[in-house]
Amino acid sequence: xxxxxxxxxxxxxxxxxxxxxxxxxxxxxxxxxxxxxxxxxxxxxxxxxxxxxxxxxxxxxxxxxxxxxxxxxxxxxxxxxxxxxxxxxxxxxxxxxxxxxxxxxxxxxxxxxxxxxxxxxxxxxxxxxxxxxxxxxxxxxxxxxxxxxxxxxxxxxxxxxxxxxxxxxxxxxxxxxxxxxxxxxxxxxxxxxxxxxxxxxxxxx
Amino acid sequence: xxxxxxxxxxxxxxxxxxxxxxxxxxxxxxxxxxxxxxxxxxxxxxxxxxxxxxxxxxxxxxxxxxx
Amino acid sequence: xxxxxxxxxxxxxxxxxxxxxxxxxxxxxxxxxxxxxxxxxxxxxxxxxxxxxxxxxxxxxxxxxxxxxxxxxxxxxxxxxxxxxxxxxxxxxxxxxxxxxxxxxxxxxxxxxxxxxxxxxxxxxxxxxxxxxxxxxxxxxxxxxxxxxxxxxxxxxxxxxxxxxxxxxxxxxxxxxxxxxxxxxxxxxxxxxxxxxxxxxxxxxxxxxxxxxxxxxxxxxxxxxxxxxxxxxxxxxxxxxxxxxxxxxxxxxxxxxxxxxxxxxxxxxxxxxxxxxxxxxxxxxxxxxxxxxxxxxxxxxxxxxxxxxxxxxxxxxxxxxxxxxxxxxxxxxxxxxxxxxxxxxxxxxxxxxxxxxxxxxxxxxxxxxxxxxxxxxxxxxxxxxxxxxxxxxxxxxxxxxxxxxxxxxxxxxxxxxxxxxxxxxxxxxxxxxx
Numbered sequence: 001x002x003x004x005x006x007x008x009x010x011x012x013x014x015x016x017x018x019x020x021x022x023x024x025x026x027x028x029x030x031x032x033x034x035x036x037x038x039x040x041x042x043x044x045x046x047x048x049x050x051x052x053x054x055x056x057x058x059x060x061x062x063x064x065x066x067x068x069x070x071x072x073x074x075x076x077x078x079x080x081x082x083x084x085x086x087x088x089x090x091x092x093x094x095x096x097x098x099x100x101x102x103x104x105x106x107x108x109x110x111x112x113x114x115x116x117x118x119x120x121x122x123x124x125x126x127x128x129x130x131x132x133x134x135x136x137x138x139x140x141x142x143x144x145x146x147x148x149x150x151x152x153x154x155x156x157x158x159x160x161x162x163x164x165x166x167x168x169x170x171x172x173x174x175x176x177x178x179x180x181x182x183x184x185x186x187x188x189x190x191x192x193x194x195x196x197x198x199x200x201x202x203x204x205x
Numbered sequence: 206x207x208x209x210x211x212x213x214x215x216x217x218x219x220x221x222x223x224x225x226x227x228x229x230x231x232x233x234x235x236x237x238x239x240x241x242x243x244x245x246x247x248x249x250x251x252x253x254x255x256x257x258x259x260x261x262x263x264x265x266x267x268x269x270x271x272x
Numbered sequence: 273x274x275x276x277x278x279x280x281x282x283x284x285x286x287x288x289x290x291x292x293x294x295x296x297x298x299x300x301x302x303x304x305x306x307x308x309x310x311x312x313x314x315x316x317x318x319x320x321x322x323x324x325x326x327x328x329x330x331x332x333x334x335x336x337x338x339x340x341x342x343x344x345x346x347x348x349x350x351x352x353x354x355x356x357x358x359x360x361x362x363x364x365x366x367x368x369x370x371x372x373x374x375x376x377x378x379x380x381x382x383x384x385x386x387x388x389x390x391x392x393x394x395x396x397x398x399x400x401x402x403x404x405x406x407x408x409x410x411x412x413x414x415x416x417x418x419x420x421x422x423x424x425x426x427x428x429x430x431x432x433x434x435x436x437x438x439x440x441x442x443x444x445x446x447x448x449x450x451x452x453x454x455x456x457x458x459x460x461x462x463x464x465x466x467x468x469x470x471x472x473x474x475x476x477x478x479x480x481x482x483x484x485x486x487x488x489x490x491x492x493x494x495x496x497x498x499x500x501x502x503x504x505x506x507x508x509x510x511x512x513x514x515x516x517x518x519x520x521x522x523x524x525x526x527x528x529x530x531x532x533x534x535x536x537x538x539x540x541x542x543x544x545x546x547x548x549x550x551x552x553x554x555x556x557x558x559x560x561x562x563x564x565x566x567x568x569x570x571x572x573x574x575x576x577x578x579x580x581x582x583x584x585x586x587x588x589x590x591x592x593x594x595x596x597x598x599x600x601x602x603x604x605x606x607x608x609x610x611x612x613x614x615x616x617x618x619x620x621x622x623x624x625x626x627x628x629x630x631x632x633x634x635x636x637x638x639x640x641x642x643x644x645x646x647x648x649x650x651x652x653x654x655x656x657x658x659x660x661x662x663x664x665x666x667x668x669x670x671x672x673x674x675x676x677x678x679x680x681x682x683x684x685x686x687x688x689x690x691x692x693x694x695x696x697x698x699x700x701x702x703x704x705x706x
Binding site: 053054124128 | 216220258260262263264
């Protein structure tokens, strides 16, 4: 293979890797926002609540495809040595150890969330929920990875996408936190109650 | 082999996704909690019933098998 | 130790205790305090010998079945069936339930206070029958000390094959429910748990658990000593034996009495010194029970079959007498508010539904604008939709109130009430801070 072709091939892989990485960020952000919407959505809306839950699940599975593409093209790129170990072991990459390592960490965390969700019925609610909270850690890790592992922050629309995702997720997380404060655990109920029920939320909601 | 849709009232938090998926069998009381029609799940609705079981965010629904 | 007939497992000699005589569980006259172990043995004879092999255990279960003993905690489940179910499993645990969360009922406290050793005999016997390695004795705080002393007495005398562990029951209405008791002992949380699995399959610490009311265990201890025909010598054919009844309200001597099942209601009221004022209605069974018109109920036998025509039952053995000059709706409203506050808060329909129902009934009692149709809709939405029977019991009591106090409903709807009594009748604990 001529040097020019090799360079062109590498450029191609690098492009696909960055593009798919951006796609994963957008999809992951959408998944987080939809997850919060599914949890908080109340009162009749245009779309039924189960739609949010279903699309949340579907997009999460869909983003795995893009993630696979993103990781594969990065590993196969001959111009940078990341190594197969770095797909699962954080900070095992020679190239940009910290930045890539964060990406691996995000995959590990997100992977745990995804896998436990697939076997949710067998795992039981409590265990599933405990792992699911890791999603709130996985996203910022993935976001910092997206800022540090690539070179595209000079492009205006890349920056727009980055901060757009951040704004969407930040809004969703804020909404989730506020709802937790507005409907706290009712005092006086014995521990062991489900904690989401509060009297006075009113009849006929 | 018949199947009955059951709800665990302790796990249920009234998220109401089940009633959206299976309105033929599930209605909501005045506080948003599911009232499941008594009797077996008819064949044509079984897929939707399984969907409801899968979608419940609190894993509060299950299909009880009786022969 | 009393000898046993090897083949049938029955006592080898006929009991010296005269049949048909009451009281059986409670001391005959006024007693200054609890029966000591010596006094207990003097009155009833020694406890039956330990039953270790399966044929003898089976023989005793059959004896209990022939005797027709049913649970005295309110559900009236056949005791022999419960014993069989748990005895068939490995490494069970016995729980004696003396929590008595119902504030109006006092029978379990009185029984534990007066005849603790009868209950403890029964618990040890139940452990022997089911093959349990220990018995947990759950008691109301007011009798904890007495039971501790009784257990210490027995330990010193070395008479029990299984250890007895005393636990103070939770001070909540639902704390007395069987799964709530197990949850309380195991995890310190007095709330009912989901069924399946049943307690007889998986209960305390994951083991098969036998939960019996303390009065049931006391009867068990006597059946093992004196046999089926003695037990059946009082009561009715369908509901044999005696039971403890708490009589309170507008009676001259509110107390706990032991009666033969099937004793006419009016007779039970006479045992309590008779009515202290003309009566309007009776609350039968407990706060989970049913209201009944006093005149209609008086001639009826106090038994499940006897009270069935009025849609009432014996429940946990309670008769509360409401005088005619008191407002049945106001009393009901107070009790329902209490029941709503005492919801474990785990199930939406109970937590929200009883709360809404309590508000609506208070409006009915106050004569403010209210909707009977809404109330009835809520009652049918709440009935049977919890993990335990707390909402069901409240609904039953309320529906009976709407029937028995229908004339009052009419008057209240028009804005007036003919009750003249100012003091409240039914005991309701003060609202706990939320």
